[in-house]
Amino acid sequence: MKDIQKAVPRVDARGKAEGTTAYLADLRMEGMLHGKFFRSTRARARIVSIRKPELPAGYYIIDKDDVPGENVVAMIENDWPAFVDREVNYLGEIISLVVGPDREEIVRIHDSIEVEYEELEPAFSLEEASALKGGPIHGKDNLFADYFISKGTPDEAFRKAARIIEDTCDTGLQEHIYIEPQGMLGWWEDDRVVLKGSLQCPYYVKHAAQEVLGCDDEGIRVIQSTTGGAFGGKEDYPEVIGAAIAVAVNRIKKPVRIVFDRTEDISFTCKRHPSRIRFRTAVDEKGGILGMDIDIHLSGGAYETYSDVVLQRTMFTATGVYDIPSSRVRGRAWATNMVPSGAFRGFGAPQALFGIETHMNHIARELKVDPLEYKSRYFLQKGAATVTNGRIYEDVLLPEMTRQIREMSNYKRKYDEYSKSFGRGIGVAFALHGCGFTGDGEQRLIKAVVRLVKREDEKIEILVSNVEMGQGLLTTYRKIVSKVLGVPLEMIIYENPDTARVPDSGPTAASRSIMVVGYLLQEAAKELKQRWDDESSFEVEKHFKMPPHTSWNQDTLQGDAYPSYGWGVVAVEVEVDPVTFEVETKGIWAVHDVGVPIDERVMEGQVTGGVIQALGYGSLEKLELKDGRFYQNTMTDYMIPTSLDFPKVEGSFVENPYPYGPFGAKGGGELVFDSAAPAFSAAVEQAIGKPISRIPVIPEDIMEVLS
């Protein structure tokens, strides 16, 4: 084991465990007002009129007319209004913000606002969206994005096919359930708006606030408050809250705080994109794969958020860890009248991987071959062409990882035994996860900058915009810098980022914080070490450069979609009750390649947490829509795993250093989410002897499959 891997106590553990670390809801400011959103009660409508009540002194209703800049939540496209203008496109869209000192009075004002709507016909499902029910919600065709990529000679593959095997795989909505609900506080200081919030991407929030305020770079400052979980859910929605509070503070010039209660959070924040993926695979006489045709549909909700890039990741992950000689992949992200879909750990990859893993299982079963053995024939190897005709530049350790997972889970004996009767099953699923932004996004869009400061007192400060949100960055960034410099961890300072102090090193997303930003910190620390004795205090700045081996064409979507990949395999064993169809998970095993873990315990924590969250996605977390409203809008109804739902995760890592990651590290925070859901459904398939193509797999669905 390399020295860097050895676990150290997390620097944030004690304060958090004792409860002395302050989160957003724990902060107070003199004269602080509270804010509550007034939201649409229709999924699709035109606003005819709004009647506001008389306001007592000190209370305000903030809406579109208060926006000094553009009335948009700036993301990739500026299609999401900060406050509804005339048209409402999802149930819960923000019409106004009621602000004042007393929460009961705010509720009274909120409840007495009257809106007259002219109802329009909403489109909720993929079918309704593609049929343009009620007319297009977005553009002329309801498509946020529509891409096509091709590899090899797919036409020829299908011409030569002895048979074609087909599947349609569906994945559902998922809510993040970070235990700390969304929240933000804004105030007026030094002639500008300051926002402090539970968020992943300080510069995204700054950009969004700048757009609504129409101010320059200096007109807004964003500070991260200690963030109680995020998982992608605080990548996009804080821009929505931040834009609104910025407008309110700009008008009122007093502190305003919004903290969601759980029902508001579940009901109206972004969700994981539901998907439908159709697979057609051309197979020769001997059962060999000649080519695949893959048609991806993502449900994007009412506004685009990150649907375009989520879709790209789904497409570029569509053939999974397999070297498929020929393929066609088409992807479409649709607009619907639902809460906008957004970022969620995995960012489109889990949908693709559920699909391809499930489809490969079904091919193997049709051919009467052990799925694990069948999948192993098609593993990508170093030098292989990817689905975008790029290359795999690294050693692929899947054979060794497969050997380990077989041994740990006792796969062969269980697979053979469970094939004979109803009730038990074991499933294995593989994953790769492209690290960093897709394509040349790191160079074209993000352009990360990091700074390291040597101070007079010989302490070193890390200045980056990436945040601790539970994944351990406060500790791992310090470790990287301290190891390079050979100084104790206590000499390194790294505080929650404040855009007035830190450069834009990009968002805390896309498995990039360690691999991309951590590498820049390592490089900066090396330079700082060389120059250590030159001056008593100085600053080192590093800018992102694409690793020299990669090339990408964003117009054709051809080349290296990612510079490197994390790799994973998870095995799950289940027992299905023959009467109730309840599924009990009997064992979970996981092997991952994240290059070199910067801290083994931090990375183990990612594995156990990511795998259990994914098992929730695969087996429990049903979120259904009825007339634009979620049925399950409380934590009683939307069930996430408890300590009793799953047994311990037995995990291990293989070492595979990546030259452009710090100490050889690649990304790992999303990879660990990618395999467990398809492994679970594969295990259930074996237990019940019938194919399953939809997650979450709940007892009602098993009953339906069996009847």
Added chain:
Amino acid sequence: MKVRFSLNGKEISVDVDSLRRLLDVIREDLGLTAIKEGCGEGECGACSVLIDGKIVNSCLVPIAQVGGAQVLTPEGLKGTPRGKCIVDGFTEAGSVQCGFCTPGMLMAAEAILTKNPNPTEAEIREGLSGNLCRCTGYDMIVRGIEIAAEKGEGLW
């Protein structure tokens, strides 16, 4: 309504609406913010406190119910040998990620170990089942409590 109770070993009296949630009295009126509001409906356990030694979601308790009771929050537990032992166990095991559920987990650990100083993994999981964590998948919290039980021999 005036309610007298013991909070972290000190007798106190509050004069509030009898239906006011214990959570709000502790966090807002008394300014003790270690416990958190995660759901407000008794599902997540982030607001866990001990009332007369039993673990309770303080978001479900109207203040009138705690008259005469002993209420313990993380502020009262953290400085005791038991509290320190659990925090040490959590730190050593990697039980803390985002940390928002952790003060509630601290209270759950105290309740588990008070009931049984040498719990099995299954007993720990049972004892944690009212406290939700979205980061860790629970394994390392279970381990943290196991470590506390090992190292805290005689404390409970």
